[in-house]
Amino acid sequence: MKAWIVGDSFGTPCLTTDIWAEGNTNHYNGILPEDNIVQGTEWVKQVVTNLGYEYSILFNLSHPGCSNDYILHNVDWILNNDSFDKEKDMIMIIPTNSSRFMYRSEQRGINKNIFKFVNNRTPHMSTAGSHITGDQVLDEFQAMYRDHDFEFYKSVSAYDKLLAFLTLYDIDYMFCPGFWVGHQLSVIPGYQPQFIDIEFPDYGIGMNADIKHFQQMHDRFFYMNKGMGEGDNIYWDQPISDLYSNHFTDIGNDAYAKAVLDYIESKR
Numbered sequence: 001m002k003a004w005i006v007g008d009s010f011g012t013p014c015l016t017t018d019i020w021a022e023g024n025t026n027h028y029n030g031i032l033p034e035d036n037i038v039q040g041t042e043w044v045k046q047v048v049t050n051l052g053y054e055y056s057i058l059f060n061l062s063h064p065g066c067s068n069d070y071i072l073h074n075v076d077w078i079l080n081n082d083s084f085d086k087e088k089d090m091i092m093i094i095p096t097n098s099s100r101f102m103y104r105s106e107q108r109g110i111n112k113n114i115f116k117f118v119n120n121r122t123p124h125m126s127t128a129g130s131h132i133t134g135d136q137v138l139d140e141f142q143a144m145y146r147d148h149d150f151e152f153y154k155s156v157s158a159y160d161k162l163l164a165f166l167t168l169y170d171i172d173y174m175f176c177p178g179f180w181v182g183h184q185l186s187v188i189p190g191y192q193p194q195f196i197d198i199e200f201p202d203y204g205i206g207m208n209a210d211i212k213h214f215q216q217m218h219d220r221f222f223y224m225n226k227g228m229g230e231g232d233n234i235y236w237d238q239p240i241s242d243l244y245s246n247h248f249t250d251i252g253n254d255a256y257a258k259a260v261l262d263y264i265e266s267k268r
Helices: 020-026 043-050 068-079 136-145 148-168 204-224 250-266
Strands: 003-007 090-094 101-103 126-128 172-175
Touching: 003 043, 003 068, 043 090, 043 250, 068 090, 068 101, 068 148, 090 148, 148 172, 204 250
Parallel strands: 003 090, 090 172
Antiparallel strands: 101 126
């Protein structure tokens, strides 16, 4: 019984990012946990193992900053993979922001933009909306001229139909719309998804747990070291979430995993 995981950065293994050292030094006075503490604490691992599934990073296909196109491609790839046991394995699906979209980047070179179904781990085109693209026209187009409400509807509808398919064929799945909960799912008048549960826990549970915990540690540091820069508590200026690959430390992962598991238990 394996768990296959597909999502954006929230579904990736927990590691420090390339700006962690700078942020930990300049903003947190060395109190944030390193890789040897956070590695392997990701909430997705905690949830699936608690539910009795085998977790392996080999079956975690989540990709930072990806679009929903990438996620849907990988779900399809899994269903067409002989290694996926449709009777025993489970797919955890973590949708991303619907404003992200793939576009052909001339800078990457034409050969890198050829779509191949089997090349599932690397998006065949660049993704806008997840980072600064460097192309002012494209960024303006993404921000101003796309119908974001319709793009969101398309994403929700596509996932809802996917979950209907998985339900029809009795394939175990877990849909985790932590990116959507509390705001977006209520802005499609007249449309109600049939299989997407809009009460799923929000990512803010884990992020707020991190902020609260490390704010207390940070304040304690300055209290115990008076004269060493008190009043310089600038943890708000460097989000903790930016310093970890899935946006949580071990504290945030524990808090969010517990919220998800409690939620699952409440639905039984």
